[in-house]
Amino acid sequence: MKVAFLGLGAIGRPMAHRIARAGHQLTVWNRTGSRAADFARGSEIDVAPTAPEAVADADVVVTCLSTSADVEEVLNDGAFEALRQGSTLIDCTSGDPATSKRIAARLAAWNVAFIDAPVSGGVKGAEEGTLTVMCGGDADAIARVKPVIEAFGKKIVHCGPVGAGDAVKAMNQALLAITILGTSEALVALAKSGVSPQVALEVINASSGRSNASMNLFPERVLTRAFPRTFRLALLDKDARIAAQIARDEKVPAPLTQLAADLCSVAHMELGEEADHVEVVKMVERWGQAEVQ
Numbered sequence: 001m002k003v004a005f006l007g008l009g010a011i012g013r014p015m016a017h018r019i020a021r022a023g024h025q026l027t028v029w030n031r032t033g034s035r036a037a038d039f040a041r042g043s044e045i046d047v048a049p050t051a052p053e054a055v056a057d058a059d060v061v062v063t064c065l066s067t068s069a070d071v072e073e074v075l076n077d078g079a080f081e082a083l084r085q086g087s088t089l090i091d092c093t094s095g096d097p098a099t100s101k102r103i104a105a106r107l108a109a110w111n112v113a114f115i116d117a118p119v120s121g122g123v124k125g126a127e128e129g130t131l132t133v134m135c136g137g138d139a140d141a142i143a144r145v146k147p148v149i150e151a152f153g154k155k156i157v158h159c160g161p162v163g164a165g166d167a168v169k170a171m172n173q174a175l176l177a178i179t180i181l182g183t184s185e186a187l188v189a190l191a192k193s194g195v196s197p198q199v200a201l202e203v204i205n206a207s208s209g210r211s212n213a214s215m216n217l218f219p220e221r222v223l224t225r226a227f228p229r230t231f232r233l234a235l236l237d238k239d240a241r242i243a244a245q246i247a248r249d250e251k252v253p254a255p256l257t258q259l260a261a262d263l264c265s266v267a268h269m270e271l272g273e274e275a276d277h278v279e280v281v282k283m284v285e286r287w288g289q290a291e292v293q
């Protein structure tokens with residue numbers, strides 16, 4: 001298929017690579033053009049100077065931008081009119097359901113199908129093609145573009161109508177934030193009381209308090225103090241706020257989700273735009289005046 005990929009950020013790059021490696025004819029566009037040029041150098045991948053030029057000829061357009069508002073902005077900036085009738089837009093942004101529904105309605109009138117398809121599994125999962133992809137939209141549209149999604153996704157789940165993929169992703173992210181924050185508090189308190197974090201994690205990871213945070217993120221990124229920058233805290237902040245908004249819209253009391261969103265926002269302000277999500281532990285370490293290492 002002819003595929004256009006818009007948004008060559010931390011996770012977009014390896015996803016786009018996998019689409020090209022799967023044999024699709026790929027054109028890429030990135031707002032900062034030098035990143036697209038670096039990405040395509042020495043390959044058969046085409047670089048389009050503008051988003052409308054990237055999408056004009058594509059059967060499938062994949063977007064992977066920071067927020068749904070960014071996707072809407074790019075569409076409003078000429079890409080909307082340039083989309084080929086009968087094509088499909090797969091939005092892999094971790095987006096918000098309300099904006100996705102608005103975009104889908106506009107595209108439907110133009111005979112372009114929209115699928116919200118946020119992903120989970122991190123940069124490593126994207127490189128290995130093992131991402132979980134949560135899709136919202138029409139089942140037939142999803143089936144038609146599955147060969148593209150399968151290039152980067154292993155577990156592909158149809159969650160419901162447009163917006164359902166975004167909603168599941170946001171709640172997953174709220175759980176991620178809650179477990180990182182909770183594990184931070186536990187390990188800082190234990191470190192201060194004299195228990196080594198290595199010993200604490202050995203026990204927790206063989207017990208009922210374990211999570212992806214305790215099993216993978218803390219051993220690999222916190223204990224080593226490596227803190228690789230793979231997923232920005234700013235984006236987790238955005239995700240947790242989407243989750244809290246969904247709960248509010250549905251009138252479901254969700255104090256833990258709201259608190260996690262607020263704490264992510266505070267950490268985001270303290271640690272800055274480029275901090276990784278796992279660096280949120282540094283805020284808890286400062287409060288507790290003890291380090292997890």
Ligand code: NDP
Pocket residue numbers: 007008009010011012030031032033035064065066067069070073074092093094095119120121122123230231232235236239
């Ligand atoms: P990055 O911050 O690394 O990259 C963001 C990308 O979006 C860049 O290509 C950036 O362009 C582009 N962009 C942002 N705003 C605009 C705009 N207004 N117009 C055009 N382009 C824009 O983010 P990631 O790649 O990490 O994340 C992308 C999406 O995937 C997010 O929704 C994130 O939540 C989600 N995600 C990320 C994961 C990860 O591990 N990193 C895991 C799972 C989901 P430019 O280069 O010009 O800044």
